Amino acid sequence: MLTSQTRRRLLKVVGVFFLSHTIEIKAASVTAPTDLERSTFATFLDVLLPRDEFTGSATDLHVDRELLSFAESDPRFKRLIELGCQWLNMTGGPPFAKLTTEQQIALVDWMTSSDFNQIPRRFYELVRLTAIEMYFSQPAAWHGLAIKRPPQPTGYPPPWV
Amino acid sequence: MGMKTRYDAVVVGSGAGGAAAAWRLCEQGLHVLMLEAGPRFDPASDYKLHQPDWERYLFPNPPGSQGSFTIGKLDQLDPADEDLHSWNRASGRLVRDGTRQAMGPGYWHVQGVGGTTLHFVGESHRLHPDAMKLKSRHGVGCDWPIDYADLEPYYTLCEQLVGVAGPSEQGARWRTQPYPLPPHPLSPSAQRLVAAGQRIGMHWQENSRAALSVPFDGRPACNYCGNCSRGCPLGDKGSADVTFIRKAEASKRLTIKARCPVVHIHAGITGNISAIEYLDNRTLHRVETPILILAAGAVQTPRLLLANRNRRQHRCLANGSGQVGRNFMETLSWSSSGLVPELANSHVGLPSDAISWDFNAPDGIPGTIGGCRFSSSTQDTGFTGPIAYASRVVTGFGKQLKSGVRASFGSIMSVGATGEFLPNEGTYIDLDTKKKDQLGIPVPRLHSHLSHMEIARLKFMASQTRLLLKKAGAELVEEIGAWDHFSATHVFGTCRMGSDSRSSVVDATCRSHDHPNLYITDASVFPSSGGGEAPSLTIHALAVRTADAIVSGKMLPRSSRLA
Numbered sequence: 021m022l023t024s025q026t027r028r029r030l031l032k033v034v035g036v037f038f039l040s041h042t043i044e045i046k047a048a049s050v051t052a053p054t055d056l057e058r059s060t061f062a063t064f065l066d067v068l069l070p071r072d073e074f075t076g077s078a079t080d081l082h083v084d085r086e087l088l089s090f091a092e093s094d095p096r097f098k099r100l101i102e103l104g105c106q107w108l109n110m111t112g113g114p115p116f117a118k119l120t121t122e123q124q125i126a127l128v129d130w131m132t133s134s135d136f137n138q139i140p141r142r143f144y145e146l147v148r149l150t151a152i153e154m155y156f157s158q159p160a161a162w163h164g165l166a167i168k169r170p171p172q173p174t175g176y177p178p179p180w181v
Numbered sequence: 182m183g184m185k186t187r188y189d190a191v192v193v194g195s196g197a198g199g200a201a202a203a204w205r206l207c208e209q210g211l212h213v214l215m216l217e218a219g220p221r222f223d224p225a226s227d228y229k230l231h232q233p234d235w236e237r238y239l240f241p242n243p244p245g246s247q248g249s250f251t252i253g254k255l256d257q258l259d260p261a262d263e264d265l266h267s268w269n270r271a272s273g274r275l276v277r278d279g280t281r282q283a284m285g286p287g288y289w290h291v292q293g294v295g296g297t298t299l300h301f302v303g304e305s306h307r308l309h310p311d312a313m314k315l316k317s318r319h320g321v322g323c324d325w326p327i328d329y330a331d332l333e334p335y336y337t338l339c340e341q342l343v344g345v346a347g348p349s350e351q352g353a354r355w356r357t358q359p360y361p362l363p364p365h366p367l368s369p370s371a372q373r374l375v376a377a378g379q380r381i382g383m384h385w386q387e388n389s390r391a392a393l394s395v396p397f398d399g400r401p402a403c404n405y406c407g408n409c410s411r412g413c414p415l416g417d418k419g420s421a422d423v424t425f426i427r428k429a430e431a432s433k434r435l436t437i438k439a440r441c442p443v444v445h446i447h448a449g450i451t452g453n454i455s456a457i458e459y460l461d462n463r464t465l466h467r468v469e470t471p472i473l474i475l476a477a478g479a480v481q482t483p484r485l486l487l488a489n490r491n492r493r494q495h496r497c498l499a500n501g502s503g504q505v506g507r508n509f510m511e512t513l514s515w516s517s518s519g520l521v522p523e524l525a526n527s528h529v530g531l532p533s534d535a536i537s538w539d540f541n542a543p544d545g546i547p548g549t550i551g552g553c554r555f556s557s558s559t560q561d562t563g564f565t566g567p568i569a570y571a572s573r574v575v576t577g578f579g580k581q582l583k584s585g586v587r588a589s590f591g592s593i594m595s596v597g598a599t600g601e602f603l604p605n606e607g608t609y610i611d612l613d614t615k616k617k618d619q620l621g622i623p624v625p626r627l628h629s630h631l632s633h634m635e636i637a638r639l640k641f642m643a644s645q646t647r648l649l650l651k652k653a654g655a656e657l658v659e660e661i662g663a664w665d666h667f668s669a670t671h672v673f674g675t676c677r678m679g680s681d682s683r684s685s686v687v688d689a690t691c692r693s694h695d696h697p698n699l700y701i702t703d704a705s706v707f708p709s710s711g712g713g714e715a716p717s718l719t720i721h722a723l724a725v726r727t728a729d730a731i732v733s734g735k736m737l738p739r740s741s742r743l744a
Contacts, residue, residue, distance in 0.1 A: 068578040075583065128578060136277070145272070149572055156567040156586070157234035164587045165567055166526055172230035172414055175404025176529035180369050 053088060053101070056115060060105040061088065063117040067124050068148055069155050074164040081161060083154040087147070104143030188214040188436070190472035190731070191457060193443050193485070196296020197720040198702035199476030200421035201339065204429040205728030212434045214468060215426075216459050218442035218477070219246045219292030222299060222422075228412035236566035240291060240300035240412050245440055248292050248481045249618040253628040255281035255667055265515075265639055265664035269573045276665040281629075284661075284668035288480060288627060294439050295422030297478065301670075302409040302532040302561055303391040303418045304715035305345040307336050307354045309552065311543050312601070312711045319543050319550045321634075322603050323508070323708040326680045326689040333357060335722035342428070343419035343721070344397040347389030352538055362394045365403070368530020370594045371557040373521055375535055377653035388536040388556060391419030391717070405530050407560035425721070441466075444620055446473070446489040446498055453698045454498075460620065472698050472731055476724070479509070479672040479705035480610060484625035486676070487612050499676070499693040499701075504686050506611055508604040508674040509627070510710040513635055515662040516558050517646040518595040519655025520574070526591045532560035533597070540645070541712040543601070549637040551601025552712025555645065558597030562661070574658045593658070596649050598642035599671075599713030605632045610675050629667050639664055671716050676705040690730040691723060702727050 053061070065078035065087075078084065091098035108116040108127065116124065131144040155161050162168065189211035192199045203213045220243055222228075229238040258266075258279050267275040276282050290297045310329035315322035337358050340347075347360035364387035367375065375385040392403045392413075403417040416423045429435040441461045449455035454473045459466055475482045483506040486498045499505060521527075535557040539545070545552040563569045567586050574593065575585035602608075607630030612623035631639075639662060650657060679685025682694035691706050693699040702724035704716045711719075 069583065070579055072580055072583055074587070125579060132577065148578060152571040153237055153568050156571055157237050159233050162567065166591045167528065167566065170231050170233055170235045171406035171408050171565070172235075172404075175406040176526075177404055178366050178530075180366075180526055180529055 057105045059117045060108050065151055067128050068151055075161050081158050083151050086154045103139050107140050188212050191470045192474045194476035195294045197298050197717045198724040200425035201721040201724035202474050202702045202728045204425035205725045207429040207432040207434040209732040215437045216441045217294050217439045221294040221439040224414045228414045230408055236568045246293050249624040251613045251626045252283050252287050253626050265662055267661045267665050269659035271573050271576050281665050284666040287667050289670045295420045298420040300410045304533050305389045305391040305718045306714035308711045308714050308719050309353055309541050315709050321550045325708050332722045335726045339721040343391050343424050344393050345389055345391055346394035348387045365394045365531045365534055368534050370527035370559040371535035373524055373594055373653050374557050377649050380652045383537050383539050385535050385537045388533050393417040407565045409532050448491045452696050454696050474700045474702055476703045478703050479675045480625050482705045483610050483675040488622050499686055499695050501695045506675050507609050508677050509608045509610050510602040510673040511669040512671045513600040513602045513663050515642040516562050516595055516597040517650055518593050518659040519650040519657045520592045521594045521653050521655045524592045527559050527593050528565045528591055546641045549634050553598050553600035553642050554713040555598050558595040562595045564593040596646040598646055600638040601712045602710045673704045673707040673710045676701050677708050678706040691727040700727050
């Protein structure tokens with residue numbers, strides 16, 4: 021679950037974006053994610069946070085499930101995911117999930133420098149931030165870091181090097 | 182309505198000022214009712230630092246734990262001051278539309294038993310003596326009607342009670358007794374900062390901290406987890422709940438009612454405050470107020486006064502001067518953060534553990550009046566876990582993102598600066614005419630404007646922090662400041678203290694000029710903000726001094742002299 025603080029931050033940003041772009045959201049019209057949307061979103065998350073020699077990928081740590089679960093409770097975030105996934109699948113070729121890894125990375129790389137006020141960039145920025153939070157809040161993501169456990173109850177008593 | 186119950190004094194608010202006043206009154210034998218609008222937190226279950234996902238949580242904010250407020254229109258940003266914009270390496274510029282914006286809630290506070298001390302990092306500062314005489318010595322702002330010597334015994338008393346750990350000397354802040362506890366060891370980040378400061382001739386020293394460097398008074402020593410502001414589960418941090426309130430409750434003379442917001446304040450014919458009404462579990466209660474102490478903070482205290490009117494005179498309470506809500510002073514802050522080669526484990530240690538007072542005197546900054554202080558702020562700015570690094574320091578995505586977090590984690594050094602905020606006509610608190618809270622009371626509206634003197638001070642603060650990071654060999658990755666962010670943690674001035682009832686709300690003992698049995702013991706009475714000092718110790722000291730004045734009998738209304 022997203023914390024209430026994260027949820028408020030996220031919804032504020034998403035809300036401002038939709039308001040400024042006069043994108044209408046009707047809660048009743050928002051449907052469950054399709055299989056294509058699920059696979060696109062999961063693939064996108066794994067491009068953001070891939071598996072490597074130390075730690076698993078975003079989907080290994082169930083970040084996709086958490087974010088889609090959150091989206092179920094908020095039509096605006098869900099709509100942003102829908103629009104983002106639609107855009108990822110608009111290359112004219114195979115769906116995003118079927119592209120080669122290099123093609124996927126190239127597409128996401130383009131998103132990072134696209135117009136901040138358009139769907140691709142806003143989708144990238146918001147999903148990146150929330151995915152990072154879900155991912156790095158799990159000890160399974162801490163291998164290779166100087167942090168091994170939560171700050172309490174033991175703290176970090178001196179001496180320090 | 183519930184039954185009337187009589188207490189010697191009623192305190193509204195349980196933060197730094199309410200808790201200290203209540204403790205002193207209880208210690209002197211008075212029976213005190215403390216009304217707190219927010220909840221009582223249980224550190225063991227409410228604070229999250231032991232959980233794997235701890236970094237996702239700031240201080241807990243269950244319903245009722247923050248007061249309602251709105252923020253008025255903020256300044257348009259002048260492109261001439263562009264070098265003060267907030268940014269970080271991962272997200273770029275943080276304010277993009279040319280208008281100053283609220284950062285997070287804009288006004289950071291806690292409504293709950295212990296108040297905002299629950300999420301403070303626990304700096305424990307005495308004001309610079311000259312900061313209390315701005316008008317007479319420097320021609321700006323306002324003088325305090327008391328001076329440092331009046332407060333010094335109370336500073337000492339409160340430091341002893343809280344268990345402040347500090348250095349042997351602090352320059353202009355003369356003291357009659359040493360700090361009760363030895364200073365804390367400097368964290369890896371602070372050690373590098375102090376070394377960088379020495380290269381440019383700055384004097385740095387251990388900060389005075391309301392956190393225990395050794396076990397004290399039944400509380401354990403700090404274990405240096407670095408996350409004081411998320412809520413200290415150990416009880417070593419000297420928040421009001423584990424210090425003044427704990428001791429007041431031990432006296433058996435303090436009754437605390439949490440989740441009991443005040444709804445009405447009634448002024449009698451004589452000018453005395455006769456009673457207040459509060460809600461407890463949806464039931465309205467009335468309690469007589471032989472003594473009423475307001476200590477709800479510099480936002481909610483003026484709100485209570487502005488929202489309650491004298492029935493006969495149809496005027497706001499305590500506002501014969503027209504100054505309630507005026508003279509609002511907010512937090513002028515700046516922080517710069519950078520990656521320092523070969524610095525490791527900068528996430529450990531006590532936040533704000535090192536400080537420089539070099540530029541803290543009112544004339545300490547060239548070209549402007551009003552000082553500032555610099556401190557180590559790596560932990561304060563949240564660089565204590567991987568989420569902060571991934572979302573603020575490391576750019577991009579993919580393997581580069583993950584390896585970047587591993588390579589940089591523990592290498593951030595942050596320098597913070599906090600400066601004087603001088604009162605101005607555009608910075609004040611009034612009631613929002615369009616928004617009411619759940620009780621039907623108009624919410625306070627915060628107005629903020631940065632004058633040219635604040636901008637000049639900010640520029641100095643930014644240039645000095647950048648110089649420090651440069652001398653540490655750091656690569657800048659984030660800067661956040663008050664120019665484009667309204668982010669008030671310390672708030673002051675909205676019921677200013679003074680000798681003249683035409684220009685101030687309370688007198689030198691914090692008693693209302695208009696209502697003989699009404700006192701205010703929070704930072705709303707501060708005539709000036711100081712040059713970046715954390716206010717909690719001064720709030721404590723003023724509150725205890727006020728309690729002593731009450732108990733001495735000199736300040737009591739005839740109708741309610743205490744036995």
